[in-house]
Amino acid sequence: MKKSKSSIYNSGDMPASELKKYGYQFIDWITSYLDEIEKYPVLPTIKPGDVKNNLPENPPEKGETLDNILADIDKKIMPGITHWNHPDFMAYFNSTSSGPGILAELLTAGLNVNGMAWHTCPSATELEEAMINWYKKMFNLPQNCWGIIYDTASTSSLHGIAAAREQLSHLKIREKGMAGRNDIPQLRIYFSEQAHFSIDKSVITLGLGLESIRKIPVDEKFRMIPEKLKEAIKEDKSNGWLPCCVVATVGTTSTTSVDNVDEIGKICNEENLPSGQAGIWLHVDAAYAGTAAILPEMQWIFKGIEKADSLVINPHKWMFTPIDLSLFFTKKPDVLKRAFSLSAEYLKGYEEGATDFMDYGIQLGRRFRSLKPWFIIRYFGVEGLQNRIREHIRLAKDFADWIESHPDFEIMAPTPFSVVCFRAHPKNINDVDELNALNEKLLDEINKSGKLFLSHTKLNSKFVIRIAISSIRTMEKNVKDAQHLIEQKLNGLFE
Amino acid sequence: MKKSKSSIYNSGDMPASELKKYGYQFIDWITSYLDEIEKYPVLPTIKPGDVKNNLPENPPEKGETLDNILADIDKKIMPGITHWNHPDFMAYFNSTSSGPGILAELLTAGLNVNGMAWHTCPSATELEEAMINWYKKMFNLPQNCWGIIYDTASTSSLHGIAAAREQLSHLKIREKGMAGRNDIPQLRIYFSEQAHFSIDKSVITLGLGLESIRKIPVDEKFRMIPEKLKEAIKEDKSNGWLPCCVVATVGTTSTTSVDNVDEIGKICNEENLPSGQAGIWLHVDAAYAGTAAILPEMQWIFKGIEKADSLVINPHKWMFTPIDLSLFFTKKPDVLKRAFSLSAEYLKGYEEGATDFMDYGIQLGRRFRSLKPWFIIRYFGVEGLQNRIREHIRLAKDFADWIESHPDFEIMAPTPFSVVCFRAHPKNINDVDELNALNEKLLDEINKSGKLFLSHTKLNSKFVIRIAISSIRTMEKNVKDAQHLIEQKLNGLFE
Numbered sequence: 001m002k003k004s005k006s007s008i009y010n011s012g013d014m015p016a017s018e019l020k021k022y023g024y025q026f027i028d029w030i031t032s033y034l035d036e037i038e039k040y041p042v043l044p045t046i047k048p049g050d051v052k053n054n055l056p057e058n059p060p061e062k063g064e065t066l067d068n069i070l071a072d073i074d075k076k077i078m079p080g081i082t083h084w085n086h087p088d089f090m091a092y093f094n095s096t097s098s099g100p101g102i103l104a105e106l107l108t109a110g111l112n113v114n115g116m117a118w119h120t121c122p123s124a125t126e127l128e129e130a131m132i133n134w135y136k137k138m139f140n141l142p143q144n145c146w147g148i149i150y151d152t153a154s155t156s157s158l159h160g161i162a163a164a165r166e167q168l169s170h171l172k173i174r175e176k177g178m179a180g181r182n183d184i185p186q187l188r189i190y191f192s193e194q195a196h197f198s199i200d201k202s203v204i205t206l207g208l209g210l211e212s213i214r215k216i217p218v219d220e221k222f223r224m225i226p227e228k229l230k231e232a233i234k235e236d237k238s239n240g241w242l243p244c245c246v247v248a249t250v251g252t253t254s255t256t257s258v259d260n261v262d263e264i265g266k267i268c269n270e271e272n273l274p275s276g277q278a279g280i281w282l283h284v285d286a287a288y289a290g291t292a293a294i295l296p297e298m299q300w301i302f303k304g305i306e307k308a309d310s311l312v313i314n315p316h317k318w319m320f321t322p323i324d325l326s327l328f329f330t331k332k333p334d335v336l337k338r339a340f341s342l343s344a345e346y347l348k349g350y351e352e353g354a355t356d357f358m359d360y361g362i363q364l365g366r367r368f369r370s371l372k373p374w375f376i377i378r379y380f381g382v383e384g385l386q387n388r389i390r391e392h393i394r395l396a397k398d399f400a401d402w403i404e405s406h407p408d409f410e411i412m413a414p415t416p417f418s419v420v421c422f423r424a425h426p427k428n429i430n431d432v433d434e435l436n437a438l439n440e441k442l443l444d445e446i447n448k449s450g451k452l453f454l455s456h457t458k459l460n461s462k463f464v465i466r467i468a469i470s471s472i473r474t475m476e477k478n479v480k481d482a483q484h485l486i487e488q489k490l491n492g493l494f495e
Numbered sequence: 496m497k498k499s500k501s502s503i504y505n506s507g508d509m510p511a512s513e514l515k516k517y518g519y520q521f522i523d524w525i526t527s528y529l530d531e532i533e534k535y536p537v538l539p540t541i542k543p544g545d546v547k548n549n550l551p552e553n554p555p556e557k558g559e560t561l562d563n564i565l566a567d568i569d570k571k572i573m574p575g576i577t578h579w580n581h582p583d584f585m586a587y588f589n590s591t592s593s594g595p596g597i598l599a600e601l602l603t604a605g606l607n608v609n610g611m612a613w614h615t616c617p618s619a620t621e622l623e624e625a626m627i628n629w630y631k632k633m634f635n636l637p638q639n640c641w642g643i644i645y646d647t648a649s650t651s652s653l654h655g656i657a658a659a660r661e662q663l664s665h666l667k668i669r670e671k672g673m674a675g676r677n678d679i680p681q682l683r684i685y686f687s688e689q690a691h692f693s694i695d696k697s698v699i700t701l702g703l704g705l706e707s708i709r710k711i712p713v714d715e716k717f718r719m720i721p722e723k724l725k726e727a728i729k730e731d732k733s734n735g736w737l738p739c740c741v742v743a744t745v746g747t748t749s750t751t752s753v754d755n756v757d758e759i760g761k762i763c764n765e766e767n768l769p770s771g772q773a774g775i776w777l778h779v780d781a782a783y784a785g786t787a788a789i790l791p792e793m794q795w796i797f798k799g800i801e802k803a804d805s806l807v808i809n810p811h812k813w814m815f816t817p818i819d820l821s822l823f824f825t826k827k828p829d830v831l832k833r834a835f836s837l838s839a840e841y842l843k844g845y846e847e848g849a850t851d852f853m854d855y856g857i858q859l860g861r862r863f864r865s866l867k868p869w870f871i872i873r874y875f876g877v878e879g880l881q882n883r884i885r886e887h888i889r890l891a892k893d894f895a896d897w898i899e900s901h902p903d904f905e906i907m908a909p910t911p912f913s914v915v916c917f918r919a920h921p922k923n924i925n926d927v928d929e930l931n932a933l934n935e936k937l938l939d940e941i942n943k944s945g946k947l948f949l950s951h952t953k954l955n956s957k958f959v960i961r962i963a964i965s966s967i968r969t970m971e972k973n974v975k976d977a978q979h980l981i982e983q984k985l986n987g988l989f990e
Contacts, residue, residue, distance in 0.1 A: 011886050013815070013967045014594025014874065016530040020522060026598050027518030030605035035511040044617055048849035051621035059629040063876035066595065069869070073602070077866075080618030084608050092615075095860075097607035099509025100561065103521050105604035107568070109817040110525035112592035113579045120587075122539055123575030126546035134554040151646060152860035162700060171674075177704020178673035179666075179682050180735075186675030197837050198859055204834070205657060205857055207702025209672020240675075316860070320508070322604040323862055339699070342692050354543035362700055364693055365590075365647035365811070367818055371572075374564070379509065381558035391506050472508045 022066045029070065030102065034085060037473070041450025042086045044079060051080040082453070087473035090482065091455035093253070093288040093419075096471040098320035100379035104371040105322050115366045118354035125355055128370040135327055135373070138382055139293040139313065142306045146333040148360050149369045151324040153287035154198040156312035157247070159328060159336065159361060161189065161202045163310060164245035164281030166339035167332070168273070174339065178207055188236050191247035192216050192224035194254055196285060199247050208244070221414050222257035222459070224248060230267050233280070243271065245281045248308070250301050251289020254457040254466070255413035255421050258289070258301055265307025284311040287326070288470075289417050291318040292393070294386055301416075310336075318392075318418075319385065320472045321372050336360050388472060392418040395469045395479045402483055408490060412459055418469045423462065424490050436463040438493065445489040452482050517561045524565065525597065529580060532968070536945025537581045539574060546575040577948070582968035585977065586950035588748070588783040588914075591966040593815035595870035600817050603863045610861045613849035620850055623865040630822055630868070633877055634788040634808065637801045641828040643855050644864050646819040648782035649693040651807035652742070654823060654831065654856060656684065656697045658805060659740035659776030661834035662827070663768070669834065673702055683731050686742035687711050687719035689749055691780060694742050703739070716909050717752035717954070719743060725762050728775070738766065740776045743803070745796050746784020749952040749961070750908035750916050753784070753796050760802025777803040782821070783965075784912050786813040787888070789881055796911075805831075813887075813913075814880065815967045816867050831855050883967060887913040890964045890974045897978055903985060907954055913964045918957065919985050931958040933988065940984040947977050 013019075054076050083089060085096050097105075115124030132147035150156045165173055171184045178184060189203050193215045203213055214236065216229045233243050246268050248259040261284055268280040284305065290313030292298040305311065310330040315321040330336055341359035358364050377385070396418040403409045403422045413421040423439045439456075440463050446452050455466050469479060508514075549571050578584055580591050592600075610619025627642035645651045660668055666679045673679060684698050688710045698708055709731065711724045728738050741763050743754040756779055763775040779800065785808030787793040800806065805825040810816040825831055836854035853859050872880070891913040898904045898917045908916040918934045934951075935958050941947050950961050964974060 011883055011970065013529065016526050019529070019594040019597070020526045022594075022598060023522030023526065023601075024519055026601050027515060027522060030601065031511050031515045031518065033605060034508065034514070043614070046617055048613060048617070049621070051618050052625050055622070055625040057628065059633055059872045060876050061878055063879045064873045066598070066870075066874060069595075069873055077618045077622065080616070080621060081606060082608060082614065082616040084616075085606070095607060095609055097604055099514040099517075100564075102514070102601070102604040102607075103517060103561070106518075106521050106525065106597070106601045109592055109597040109600035110521075110528060111576060111580070112590060112597075112817050113577060114590055114818055118543060119538070119577065121575070121577040121579075122541055122543070123546050123572045126544070126575060127550070127572065130547050130550040133552065138554055152858045154858045154860070158700075158857060165702070173674075173702060173704060174699050175705050177681070177698075177707050178702045179668075179676075179704075179707070180680045181674075182677045184674050186672070201835065201837050201857060203672075204669050204837070205653075205701065207660070207668060207673045209668060209674075210670050212672050212674070322607050323609055324860055340696065342696050342699070362653060362696060363647045363649045365649070365819055375561075377554045378559045378564055379561060381555050383556055384558045388506055475506065 018066070022070075025070060029073070037083060037086050038088070040078070040081070040083050040086065042083050042088050042453040043447055043450060044081060045450065046080055051076065085471070085473065086453070087471055087475065087478045088452045088482065089471060090467045090469060090474070091453045092468060093317045094468055094471050095316050095323050096320055096473060097322035098376060098472050100375035101320060101322045101372050104375040108368045108371050111368060113368050115368055116358040116364050117356040121368065122354075124366070124368045124370065125357060127374060128357065129355065131370045131373045132327070134377060135313070136329070139290060140299050140302070141311070141329060142331065145329045145331045147327060147329045148357055150326045150328055150361060151363070153196070153285065153312050153314050153326050154201065155362070156326045156328040157199055157283065157285055158202040158205060159340075160283035160310040160312065160330070161199070161245050161247070162206055162339050163330065163332065163336045164283065165206060165208070167281050167335050168242065168244060185240055185242040187212050187244040188214055188241045189245045189247070190214050190216055190229055190232060190243070192218050192249065192252070192259060194218055194222050194252040194257060195247055195249050196253050196287070199285065218257070222252060222255045224259040224264065226260055226263040226267060229264060233267070233271065243273065243280045245283060247283045247285055250284055250286035251417060253288070254459065256289055256417045256419045257413065258416055261302065261308060262304025265304040269307050281310070282308045284308045287312050287314040288317045291315065292389060292417055294382065295390055315373060318389065318470045319376065320388070321376055325369050325372055333360065392469045392474070395474070395476060396420050399467060399469070399479055399483065412462065412464045420467050421457070421459065421464045422467070423464050432461065439463045439465060441493060442486075442490055445492065446486060449485065449489070452485050513561070517565075520565060524568070532578060532581050533583070535573075535576075535578050535581065537578050537583050537948040538942055538945060539576060540945065541575055546571065580966070580968065581948070582966055582970065582973045583947045583977065584966060585962045585964060585969070586948045587963060588812045589963055589966050590811050590818050591815055591968060592817035593871060593967050595874035596815060596817045596867050599866040599870040603866050606863060608863050610863055611853040611859050612851040616863065617849075619861070619863045619865065620852060622869060623852065624850065626865045626868045627822070629872060630808070631824070634785060635794050635797070636806070636824060637826065640824045640826045642822060642824045643852055645821045645823055645856060646858070648691070648780065648807050648809050648821050649696065650857070651821045651823040652694055652778065652780055653697040653700060654835075655776075655778035655805040655807065655825070656694070656740050656742070657701055657834050658825065658827065658831045659778065660701060660703070662776050662830050663737065663739060680735055680737040682707050682739040683709055683736045684740045684742070685709050685711055685724055685727060685738070687713050687744065687747070687754060689713055689717050689747040689752060690742055690744050691748050691782070694780065713752070717747060717750045719754040719759065721755055721758040721762060724759060728762070728766065738768070738775045740778060742778045742780055745779055745781035746912060748783070749954065751784055751910075751912045751914045752908065753911055756797065756803060757799025760799045764802050776805070779803045779806045782807050782809040783812045786810065787884060787912055789877065790885055810868060813884065813965045814871065815883070816871055820864050820867055828855065887964045887969070890969070890971060891915050894962060894964070894974055894978065907957065907959045915962050916952070916954065916959045917962070918959050927956065934958045934960055936988060937985055940987065941981060944980065944984070947980050
């Protein structure tokens, strides 16, 4: 190694020798952390302010060594960490990072390119295009769709609905906006009561307003009822509303229910709207569950997906990809581009025919995220990924079977993927409020134990506990331990 | 180290021993890359498709070893890399990553937490709050302002303008939207001709439309003319427009000109608007130049900043922070929260009094970005960061002096920071088109050399070359070499 040209207090970066030395130490730290993660409580047991109050109020005037910083990770940061990588983290949709994903992030930071335009890093743009093609094949998506990587599902859905708005080109919203005009109707966005609240937030951001949302009822399996959607559209049209977008969810957050994309797609496609476009824009939110389409036996979830206009799947949810990586597919990239392209002299591209991804989104700065799938898909192979996803679904079904056969618990929703909704329901308790209080208490006891982290939802006013089995580190043993703990904590409430 | 429980083809993550082994190899790779980066051409010399065509069309069925992947980085990815970390990358505003920033990203991926709510990772939320306080002190910002970390300046500015829209609470845009209403006026957003196009894009996204933009002329130093802003507001009001937001830029992208925040702030604060708020929302875009406020002698750039409602500064531009990290400050977090808070049962927080950052933005998923400043500020110290920023400004002034004293070049804009705008202007050429063609050709020759990467802009129809000196790896020698190369390439055009 060359002698470094730099020193801390003058100019330049950390010397190469130091980066190497501490790089090894950080690799050691992360390796040990992941290998011994089960020694940590999943949820920290601290109060608001505990971390902050332990940090200096002022930035240091002089530089410090990385030894200090490494020591402070254990002392000051770890006590306030919720361990998303823990095998017993079974709350929400857990995002877990895998070894190859971590190494890809390391390389991303080392290269630190900004793939906003083709020429600002051709490899970032073209690896992204290649990975989009890999994902399309893995998920068996229509080969004519186009894709891009964004950061989160919130961002992806915002772009989907923005494109839906732009598709109503006769309204000239991009040019004239919506305020102060008496020549445009109110727009309507449809989604089920079970859709994610990031959809509502997108609607607010885009200036459509909460009143433009029409929530469609769900059936007993928490799936949007297509007939109700059809009626709502008809009624709205007769009242002067213009249908703008339908959002279907494949794997809702509360129960992982699957809206019928095929039926909903037919309804959307059939509509003739004044702007001359083919139908109502259908956006499909499959942020969590889309990954399951890697299994041939699960590809039914995307039946009719060719009728959709856009689709989001988040590999950072169930594909062992460090946060963030959200996939957005659309069969109408031209509409998306019309909604978001604008440039400046200083960014004029060098090459005709190359893709400038900045033209397809809000954010100009773009991290080199495609390295992550390139590492993860190659390291595990499609088969390796399939095995893991399939195993999670098997473990969830086993857990659901256990719940069903248990006298004190009951299943609260179907289990199409790797999330089980259940609650304690001892025979002698039948009052709704009492059951809710019992389950809330049970969840609290479970989470306080530090041995398991579950989350909850409410379904028809019932407090429901959710267990999500989608961590790369969750094994059969962890699920069995979870069963024992849940049972034990329930019994503890009656002792 | 324990024997790993996992194997590639069944379940679980990469074995610990393998993560360690390859982790060291990646650290070695990155260390060598950064140490020997000058051996690479700054800009790749490939054509669109060259990278993609070298990648397999199908994802691999079986897993591969990381040796293959490492080898492919050099073979398939590096030929298409634009080297943002190269000391001779002097285009745009270059984002460079430092050793401590890279190690922080490694840790971020290892922990892989999602800091959406306090309880989903208390350390992520509270370290973010602590770092916001450090930044406020370093930049000498009003201590009563509140802050949050977003991904990019595009996102930050979108949030600033969204808050401005929400501040007009009497319009009830969050609730009712803007379409199909005859009870709200057209809204106006003001910024200079030199503002970044991400502001225009935000306006489109928010549904305000390009027509709501009123671009204010600039003076001979490319600064918004406050008097013209005042006149525009007056005229608009008399024509029924409602002023919604003014965006001032501290460090414009083309020339790094500095709008007079104090004067503009006075104009905004003086307005009395029908919604009862204090004045017109003033958003300040200091994405690049804000970092300079770390120097006492540069704090004039934020004179009057207490009059602003929101402010963006990007440490991933000039503070040696791997992309992405954008700071957003506001003195009205309640308005921002009103614009973006919405939640769901499954995310109900556990602790009253704790901050849930998800309530202040579009994106629900939030990376643990605050580790980066924690590492970078501690490693270099405030003094170390100041020395580097000060040196960049000195190098830029030296370069500008050289241009001014050179018979064949001329300065095209003032140099308040570390960017110099110049063009070749040999004595015998005076035709505008001829000069433009000459400079375009010169820039092309420079960039094709692989020894230097500069960008350009247009100022009053003149093609202008920009040199940006803000990489942590750029030393005096690199700037001198750039001078020689520029001179040599110009001479080459006449041989």
